Amino acid sequence: xxxVKQNSxxxxxxxGRISILNCDYTNSMFDYFLWYKKYPAEGPTFxxxxxxIKDKNEDxxxxxxxxxxxxxxxxxxxxxxxxxxxxxxxxxxxKGGSEKLVFGKGTKLTVxx
Amino acid sequence: NAGVMQNPxxxxxxxxxxxxxxxxxxxxxxxxxxxxxxxxxxxxxxVYLQKENIIDESGMPKxxxxxxxxxxxxxxxxxxxxxxxxxxxxxxASSPPGGRGYEQYFGPGTRLTVT
Numbered sequence: 001x002x003x004v005k006q007n008s009x010x011x012x013x014x015x016g017r018i019s020i021l022n023c024d025y026t027n028s029m030f031d032y033f034l035w036y037k038k039y040p041a042e043g044p045t046f047x048x049x050x051x052x053i054k055d056k057n058e059d060x061x062x063x064x065x066x067x068x069x070x071x072x073x074x075x076x077x078x079x080x081x082x083x084x085x086x087x088x089x090x091x092x093x094x095k096g097g098s099e100k101l102v103f104g105k106g107t108k109l110t111v112x113x
Numbered sequence: 114n115a116g117v118m119q120n121p122x123x124x125x126x127x128x129x130x131x132x133x134x135x136x137x138x139x140x141x142x143x144x145x146x147x148x149x150x151x152x153x154x155x156x157x158x159x160v161y162l163q164k165e166n167i168i169d170e171s172g173m174p175k176x177x178x179x180x181x182x183x184x185x186x187x188x189x190x191x192x193x194x195x196x197x198x199x200x201x202x203x204x205x206a207s208s209p210p211g212g213r214g215y216e217q218y219f220g221p222g223t224r225l226t227v228t
Contacts, residue, residue: 004155006155032215034215034216036219041221041222041224042221042222043117043119043204043206043219043220043221043222044156044204044219045219046216046217046218046219049215049216089155089156091156093215098161098168098169098171099144099146099161099168099169099208099217100146100158100161100169100171100172101146101148101156101158101217102158103148103155103156103157104155105153105154105155106155
């Protein structure tokens with residue numbers, strides 16, 4: 001039973017354009033959401049996060065949007081750069097629960113020059 | 114400030130042998146988490162430890178797997194009598210005390226291959 005779903009295994013965009021990565025969740029107890037970026041043979045790197053009390057968080061070129069009623073979040077990267085090419089994981093943490101992160105399967109982003 | 118360190122980076126074991134994976138958290142961090150990533154999958158939580166305590170081991174297989182985080186030294190994930198299905202990337206993460214572990218910082222991982 002996948003509680004965090006990233007339905008697009010891959011995404012390809014042109015340099016300078018917007019990249020939009022999507023994530024859906026089923027557990028209404030999740031109250032904190034994170035995006036991690038991962039290069040091959042490396043560990044995931046924290047990118048940006050959002051609390052369930054917010055609907056938007058922005059950090060430079062990265063913005064995360066949260067739609068609680070739809071149980072959906074998205075990561076926007078503007079403008080996309082070739083160095084952004086990586087696998088992006090959506091993760092969630094449950095309110096009042098253990099500090100474990102529940103991850104989606106990831107979306108491989110390719111930014112073409 | 115050094116990041117989370119894991120060793121070895123690559124480990125090859127024959128079926129039936131033991132595998133020991135080590136994780137040194139970031140300086141000042143007292144919370145350690147272990148995750149496993151199978152090919153084409155996301156990371157799956159295994160265990161959450163604080164110094165000398167296992168806080169949540171709900172993701173650990175019931176047999177052959179154990180973890181510890183002693184007062185001194187790194188955290189160890191031990192897999193006894195390895196089988197081919199244990200082949201995966203094992204990631205350790207750490208977070209500082211006092212928070213809820215929201216931002217967990219990951220190490221580079223140990224890639225275990227069981228032959």
